Every structure is written in C-alpha cells, then in structure tokens.
Amino acid sequence: MVKQIRLFLLLTFLFCACEQWVLPEDPGTEPAAVFDQLWEDVYARYSFFDHKNLDWQQVRTRYRQEVKEDMGQLELYDLLAEMLFELEDGHVNLSTGFNRSRNWEWYQNFPVNYDENLIEEVYLRRDYWISGPLWHQVLDDVLYVNYRSFGQRISPANLRVVLERAKRGRGVIIDVRNNGGGNLSNASLLASAFAAEETIYARERKKSGPATNDFGPWQDMKISPWEEDTFLGPVVVLTNRRSYSATTFFAQMMKSLPNAITLGDQTGGGGGTPVFGELSNGWTYRFSATQTIDLDERQLEDGVLTDVRVDLSPVAVSRGEDNLISAALRIIRQQ
C-alpha cells in the first residue's frame, strides 16, 4: 500500500509540475505587451508587406516608442489604430468595446459612381421583384438585378426566379456597386448561374510562415456551372470603388466568363482573406492573410479593372439617368 501511495504521489507531483510548463500563463495586459502582441502577429501573418512595399520593422520603431506604461485604453487604441492604418487595407480592423478602427481610403478618395435614389426611383421603380437579397426589374427587354451585400444569402429559389426572368429577355445587368462584400459562397453561387463550363478565375495562396514571403503554393480558384440552371446570354456587371472583398472576387469571376463583361469603375480591392486574432486586453482584430491574383498575375487587392471604364455623369443624373445602366443596355442590345 505504501509503495502504491508513494508511486501515486510521485506521479501526481510530476504531472502537476508539468502543468505550468505545458500551459504557461497568458500574456500580460499592460500597454507594451498588448502592442507587442498585435505588432508581432501582424508581422507574422499579414500577407501584403512585400506587395505594398511596407517595412513593418520600421513601423514598429516609430510607434513602439509612443507606448507608455501609464497610457489609457483610448490612447493605446488610437496608437494601435494609427499603426494598423499604415497597412492601407480595408480588411484591417481593431475592434474594441468603444470603437472599431478602419482604413476606408480604398473608396473615399474616388468618385461614388452610384446614386441609390436614382436607381430606386427610375430603374427599380415601385413594382420591382424581391427574391431574397436580389432586387430585380425588367428594363424593356433586359433584366436589371441589384445586389447590395454578399453577406445576404442567396437561396436556390431566389436564383431560380432570377434566371427564369432573365431567359425571357436579351440579357442581364447585375449591379454590385456599393456592395461591400460578405460571403464568398454567395458570390460563387451567383456567378455559377452564368457559367457554361468550369472556369479558373484566379489563384490564391496563404501565408505559411512568419517571413514576409513565406507562402504556400498558388491554388486555382474555380467556378462551375450551377447544376440547376444557367443563363448563357450577355451579362454586364456594374462595379464601383465601393465594390469590395467578395464583390471584387465576384467581379473577377464574371470577368473570366466569355458572356460577361464588367462596366463602371474598378472595384476597391480586398483580395486578401482576413484572419482574426485577439489581444490579452480583450480587443480583437483582423487583417489579410492570403493573396489572390487574376490570370494575368495582378493582385485582386488592387481591385479588378473594368472591361469598360465609365463614370457616373452628373449631367445624366440631373436628367434622371444612370449612364452606366444606359451603357450596359446598349452593349447588351448590340449583341
């Protein structure tokens, strides 16, 4: 019995001693520790340092000296937000209980090219159809579809209705201006309804290590025709600088289809899928951890260029016309 008890006590002691070694304490919550956690994680996992020619070590040198032991939460937030702003990436946010940092320069410095009131009054009018997140109206013989957020799920039933209406006309205009993105699966589903065959539209790679150029291999990104139905007539996709993230991917998908073109201004970008993280003081953050390139090896982070570059004309707007939609209608009718 004594031997057994001794063995039990010895093993218990050994394993309890290991506990601290297996799971060391959580990092501290003092400002310097929080700063270092964020800086290090961004340094290890952010995917666009080389592409944006940004020296993150040098950024640290500038901001780390601003960290004071007695600085308040608001001051620390301001400092970290300012540091993250340097990444010039719409997929970078620091979320606290009181504020959320962001960099929205990807659209703020560019023309809007979209007038929501005009769309509702002149094009959607009062009797447009609402199929889930897809709002659609027939403009003479072309179906105009307005989709405001890829965060809203498209159901197969929604898509079926749109395709049935599209088939009665000459073509489709898909307006994703001001669509800030959402779920990539919605983008893939919508694009698949206009694809005749499996098509590679981009290539993606993920960070695979802490060095700025540590990436896994490029992987093809594909769209396949929707199993239920497809519309293979002409399609024009309208984009502007506020078409971001999943909308950028959608624009690239449609651009790769032979029956579709993009029109308007280029998309805002957002070609890196964000990864999330948390700091020991309770704040959370996200930043891009992947890269996506089109078939010409151009980064989707820089936006998808349109096939036809058109800006919204104030003169056209003043007479109650969206000249991007007019241009899209002309293109479809010419085919």
Added chain:
Amino acid sequence: MLNKPNRLIWIGFFCFFISLQAIAQSTGQLKLSTGVQKFANRDLGFSPLTYEGYRSISQATFSLDRPHKTECYQLGFAYGLLQNRIGNSMNVMSVGFMNQTFYHKNNPAEKRLQWGWSNQNVFNIRRHNGFSNYSLRYDYLSSIGPTARYMMPFQWKRQEFEWTTMTQVQVLGFQLKSGYIGADPEGFSKDNSPLDNFFQGMEPFLLGRDWHLGFSSSLDWDLPSDNSLGIRYQLDMSSLRGRQNVLGLGQSLLLVLTVKLW
C-alpha cells in the same frame, strides 16, 4: 488434396479452435466510464490565450487478460465549450483510440509494476465562435510509447477493492495539424489525392520536441456479481510543436462500471 473451399473451411475451423483455446485461458472485461473533464487548450493558430472549460467525457475500454499479458483497447470521446479570460469561446471535440499491452507473470492483478507499450490515436477539432474566417482547426496524433501500471487489490470491511495507477508517455509517431492560417495542414491541396495530402501534411511526432502523456488512478469496488464499480482520476497532457503550437491539458473525473464478459 483439399480443394479451395474445403481448405478455407479447415483454416476457419483451426482459427476458431485457436480462439477458443485463447478465450478459455483468458478473461475479458468491458469498462464503461463517463464523467467530466476540466480541459485547457491553447492553439497559437487561434490565439496566444488559453481557453478553459468543462467537457463531458466518455470512454469504453475492452480489456483482455491473458496469463502473461493484458491488452486494453480504449475508445474515448469528449466535447465541450471552452472560454478564454476575455469571454471568447470555442467548441472542442476529441475522439481517441488507445491500445495498451502490459506484460506480467501469471495473475495480472499481482502487486507489482507492470510494463508494456501503448499506441495512442487522438483527433481534436476546435471551432472558434468569434472568428468569421479560418474558425476551424484540428490536429491528429498517432504514436507509440512505453506504459506502466501498478494494480493493488485489497480488502476493507470485508469488501474487495482494487487500486490501479497507470501512466503512458508517447515517444514516436506522426501528427497532422492545421496549417499556419487555415484548417488544412500545410501542403494540402484540393488537386492532390488523399494519400498525397496525407504525406504532404504529415509531420513526425518526436518525444522532446512534442509531448503527449497520460496518468490515471482508479479505485474499483468489486460487486457480488463479479462486476465492479469505480472512480477514476485521469490527467492528459499534450504539446504539439510546429508552425503553430497546440497545447492541451485535461483533468477528468470518471465513474467506471466494469462488466466481466467471460
């Protein structure tokens, strides 16, 4: 000369006879256990913070006692919600299979240290509830290592008891872990075959770099029906190193029902 079907019948009969001989000289037991586990996990692919909580845990162990060795085959399952100190949570599920072989002389319940070897297979999957992307990560480990146990039957107030203390340390094997960013291990590709992906994503498990060890102590009370009822404390530790380290520590308290099969 025997034709093929007859030969197969004779081989089957021979195997059956051998099995009967083996069963006649052995005892089989099934241990069913269920309880709670205090589990802590830190996956640096998610966060530098530790997630802790209580999980439900269940195990089924088949034990075959032979004159000179005992083989144990254990299936385990655990599931629960863990939280870190700032309130974020993740769901963690573990499925495991372990077999242990102990070598001994004559009666397996003799009061002496018994040595043997073990093979551990564990799959852990974690879903982070606060992250919209890359919220799923997993790891799988298959390894072998030495194991030891000490069994001590004793009497108290005319009742039969048995106290068993057991430990195992994993030494060598392989692991598959989620990659630096996503759920799939580094090297996985949709274009590869499953076998290619397995070899691309596999990493060695080496004692010293990685750790996986367990310890348990149980007290069983023999019932008049030849079965027994017991309580077990179990401790499991794991540290899988790599591009994103995964650390885990579980302490379980289980109720054990042992059913003698033959």
